[in-house]
Amino acid sequence: MATATANKPLTVAELCAELGISRSTFYDWRQKGRAPRCLKLPNGDLRIRRTDFDRWLNSLEDAH
Numbered sequence: 294m295a296t297a298t299a300n301k302p303l304t305v306a307e308l309c310a311e312l313g314i315s316r317s318t319f320y321d322w323r324q325k326g327r328a329p330r331c332l333k334l335p336n337g338d339l340r341i342r343r344t345d346f347d348r349w350l351n352s353l354e355d356a357h
Contacts (some may be wrong), residue, residue, distance in 0.1 A: 302332060302340035
């Protein structure tokens with residue numbers, strides 16, 4: 294069952310809570326092309342795959 298939860302895409306609220314940012318910051322990043330890849334559902338809601346989120350986070354690591 295834990296695997297199903299791990300594969301469940303994140304909502305914008307879950308992503309914002311995990312990063313400690315506001316929704317407006319997320320949407321600002323998205324507008325500037327700096328947010329992780331998103332899935333747009335037919336109702337307009339966004340979801341973020343955990344794998345895309347992890348890949349995006351890893352890309353932000355400072356090499357120093």
